[in-house]
Amino acid sequence: MDFSKKIINWYKNNHRKLPWRENKNPYYILVSEFMLQQTKVSQAIKYYSNFIKKFPNLEKLAQAEEKEVLKEWEGLGYYKRAINLHSFAKKLREKPIGFFPKKYQELIKYKGIGPYTGAAIASICFDEVVPAIDGNFYRVFSRYLGIYNNIISVFTKKILRTFILKMMDKKNPGIFNQAIMDLGATLCTPKRVKCLLCPIKIYCFSFKNGTVYELPVKNIIKKSIRNRFFYYVFICNNSKKFCINKRLNKDIWKGLYEFPLIESEKNLPLFEIRDKIWKKYKIFSDNIIYKVKNKINNQILSIQFLNCKIMKPIQIKKNLNKFFFISHEKICEYPFPSPITLFFKNEKMI
Incomplete structure (x- = not known):
């Protein structure tokens, strides 16, 4: 309870001002989360506003030709994301007017919406208590809890998910998820951490033991070029x-x-x-x-x-x-x- 309260209070005063956070419109969050897959926030921002102007809602996106959608995505890379986003819009056109899947388990049935994207949309837009676990989450919690297991392993991911669910704010899951994202992106970064500004430093295993740069443990098998x-x-x-x-x-x-x-x-x-x-x-x-x-x-x-x-x-x-x-x-x-x-x-x- 104390953890989530401190995180949320910090977020309210220090959150990043991002264009898709201006309201809880699920379409805006959907577009932003697709753009943020394997892309830096600064790069996604450059494309987001123009994309929303061109396709202000799911109906407009569904009506567009694939060529138009990809043209707006041109230069952002990973074009399969744009194709999947367009496909999602077209599939929803077959549903009743105004329909949008609200539950995590419903969202991840659609191509291109994985566990993280589905959890982000479900929690931020519809207050479902589900952690949107990405690289920031793994880094923050492995340091905070002092987890030395390889975070790439399925076993470690299950352990972390169990801990995170217990620590989540049940009334404000969306804000909690965004708070952890921002904490990991601005303070608890891979390098040049800003521990002295962290709202949870006094409880953090790595801060107390001087092991911030030892965690997370991430054993990746490098792919050949x-x-x-x-x-x-x-x-x-x-x-x-x-x-x-x-x-x-x-x-x-x-x-x-x-x-x-x-x-x-x-x-x-x-x-x-x-x-x-x-x-x-x-x-x-x-x-x-x-x-x-x-x-x-x-x-x-x-x-x-x-x-x-x-x-x-x-x-x-x-x-x-x-x-x-x-x-x-x-x-x-x-x-x-x-x-x-x-x-x-x-x-x-x-």
Whole structure:
């Protein structure tokens, strides 16, 4: 009781002023929580306001085309989040007007809503007593309770969840969850902690024993880095329109648009790139006009853009039947991966 009271009192005076906290509108919280998955708050804020202006409610979001939703998400990354959010809106359109799942167990049935997101929405918007456990929670409570078990393990997570449920404020679960989030984000940080400002320091195991930087214990098996080499074929026809296609495979950037692509697991010399482009698309490639590197999780993408010449229009139609041509003016209507957006800027197309 004392723990939750101190945490909530601290939050009331020190909470971060975030745009989605202005009211308990579940749609606003939903959008923010999707954006905050694997993304810093500062980055999410930049996108949140524009997204809400474009799609002010679930109905507007459900009515939009996937292309429009991804365009608003462009640059934020992890585009599957946007696709799942859009899917959620469309599924709710099949329900009675005004319906929104209120319980944690109902929320996590939808794709893209995991335990943390479901708990955050259920507690903040509908006062369900369920902890929204994320990295901040694990860090705060492992330090506070002095838990040296590996927090990645299922066993440790169960122990922490049991303790947190006992310590939660039953009347204000949403505020409690947000208080722990803010405490972990501003004071009980991974580095440069601000223990002297913490409202619960006198009870904290790590503060009393000088073990703040020893916890949490997090034994992660590092994934090996995968190198991928992308060779984009930039084709511009006589009408000054260029060739693009939508990525549909289950891979990075699904749903976004790109140029014809040659991919390799190794770096290729120019003559081999040209040969592969000719074999796949029957197009003669000229010089490399732009290079960029992009890191996504455990992948490093080395990307090159090649200027290509159209020899015969009939060949283009035959070998690029899944592609289509758009004008420079239409660029703003399609969502592209950040390397292609950088290419456009470099070529002064946008």
